[in-house]
Amino acid sequence: MNDVECSRAGCRASARWRVIWRNPRIHSADRRKVWTACDEHVAYLREFLAARDFPVLVEPATAETADAEPSS
Numbered sequence: 001m002n003d004v005e006c007s008r009a010g011c012r013a014s015a016r017w018r019v020i021w022r023n024p025r026i027h028s029a030d031r032r033k034v035w036t037a038c039d040e041h042v043a044y045l046r047e048f049l050a051a052r053d054f055p056v057l058v059e060p061a062t063a064e065t066a067d068a069e070p071s072s
Contacts, residue, residue, distance in 0.1 A: 019046055
């Protein structure tokens with residue numbers, strides 16, 4: 001599908017998911033960050049962020065969204 005890699009340290013697998021998050025202590029509500037994830041690491045990355053009480057949303061990555069900013 002794409003050549004975007006998973007954001008998990010050491011993983012070079014193709015990303016199939018977008019993990020959209022923000023740290024509410026330092027980011028305003030309109031500032032969101034995106035990590036990309038392979039099937040193996042999507043749950044790990046989501047749980048890592050959720051454990052820190054960061055708002056997190058997971059959506060499929062498509063050819064159009066893999067490198068795009070988060071949708072509002």
